[in-house]
Amino acid sequence: MKPIALDAMGGDHAPRVTVEGALLAKSQGIPVVLVGPTDTLKEELRRQGGDLPIVEAPEYITMQDHATDVRKKRRASINVCMEMVKQKEASAVVAMGHTGATLASALFNLGRIKGVDRPTLLIELPSERGRTYLTDGGANVDCRPEWLVQFAVMATAYAQAQGVENPSVGLLSIGEEEEKGNELTLKTFPLLKATPGIRFYGNVEGRDIFKGTTDIVVTDGYTGNVVLKLSEGEARTLFKWVREALSGGSLFTKLGALLVRGALQGLRARMDPAEYGAMPLLGVEGPVFIGHGSADGRAVQSAVRKARAVVEAGLVERVRAGIAQLAV
């Protein structure tokens, strides 16, 4: 397998954490190429005492740049990563941070899979049944019903590439009944019902996301982005309150808090975005993964590992086949 092209200059703490993550991935036997300014990356590798192949990219996109700047900075690291996938020199792109620029660069360099109107960002959230795949995570704020159908098909392909046999699809709404919802979901429901190759469950509600009622939850990118950020924010607040409740009580409570610390840390790890690593961008002609801009080395490693696994499972071929079925 060709190596993963890692945009070594993406995210808030690049290139320190990207190099860290790439070295961790290498130690697990996953081949990674760092893409960015050679001098900067050599210096960082020397500092960390590791060695990795580098592909030169003289420019890069910062968090302050606009998504459209990928057209101006043609030799930006993210563009070079995409070009490598296009030329089959790399098997996937992993970039931490700047979602808009990565999306723009993927569209510009790789293009869409035939039949896909809009690529979608897929999010993974922890659930009582394992995890919930949520689409769209914010790439498409205002959506048409047919786009949601395509999201459902692409998310199904992704879940299958991750080993979910026959993933169920729920449409995020405000009631279980078919006639409950907003204009978009009311139009989308009958389309999903008639879509081949997916297992449509019907409407689901906000409470079903963590319950894990369905494997996949489909919604527009505005709502999906609100869901993602709310669920992260709520988890952070609740853990903070648990910590406060345990540290602020009586001596007995404090003693108890010491004894349960390990168990609670295990639980926090389960909620940790680092565990999920990166979100796939589905619907472009190549495997592209976007991680948290605030990622640490371990999150970068997870992202690379995840990219490798789904590429091996034939992600893009699966998405192509699913979308092709829609045209029949």
Add this chain to the structure above:
Amino acid sequence: MKPIALDAMGGDHAPRVTVEGALLAKSQGIPVVLVGPTDTLKEELRRQGGDLPIVEAPEYITMQDHATDVRKKRRASINVCMEMVKQKEASAVVAMGHTGATLASALFNLGRIKGVDRPTLLIELPSERGRTYLTDGGANVDCRPEWLVQFAVMATAYAQAQGVENPSVGLLSIGEEEEKGNELTLKTFPLLKATPGIRFYGNVEGRDIFKGTTDIVVTDGYTGNVVLKLSEGEARTLFKWVREALSGGSLFTKLGALLVRGALQGLRARMDPAEYGAMPLLGVEGPVFIGHGSADGRAVQSAVRKARAVVEAGLVERVRAGIAQLAV
């Protein structure tokens, strides 16, 4: 002050929990009238060994009824409650459950405040700074920008009636910058900026809801309902996982779990919907509160207590004054 009219037949466990809640409220010196079939209510009062005034309503709306059934069942308890407020025989209506029917009955019997296009359901969520008022909670799934402006004005009036001096208003979006958002929020942003009598903060994101960045968060009823149900569901799942983590570990963990049990129960109470009791329906000509259909007696009591407090603080007059300012 006139008594609170309680729809004694509303909710999943009526009339048991409604009578329980009303008796608890009475013991705190809050006058409540039970509205429903006299015989049934007398029997329930006898069973619980209490005494309360009853106003006869021969019919009632069940959870299986449609919202529009309030027009067919003219003598349904929810309609009688509204009529009592209209005739100034009661100071507020409290109903557990059937949101759609209560909304329909309020519109039918009380009507809208002049200048209000759509009444809104306001939700309260716990936050790191106390609580976040979210509007709309699901009464209006597809919204126009001007409606969101009215929601912001009405929520400001409600927060002030609850003692928040100069509440800040955030528009729920997918980025802080003015140019981030969907079609609805992009159109609403400049309108909120120009609205008199509110303190507009700008865009907020999903993570700001539990952080408490603003006192009020404005969104459409589809998104608001997803937020409400997601946040309840996530809290339930996280507490379940905390419980499992503490009970499934080593002997030390189990001992620790015993010692911290009290502290965690206190925290759960903070997240308990019963603490919040009921959501106000803002924009109709009278104070109307809708509680969880699954409410217990304590939640009914909270709902009645909250209704009493905001009525005393001049809720409806404040909403009227805020909306009147928009017309200037």
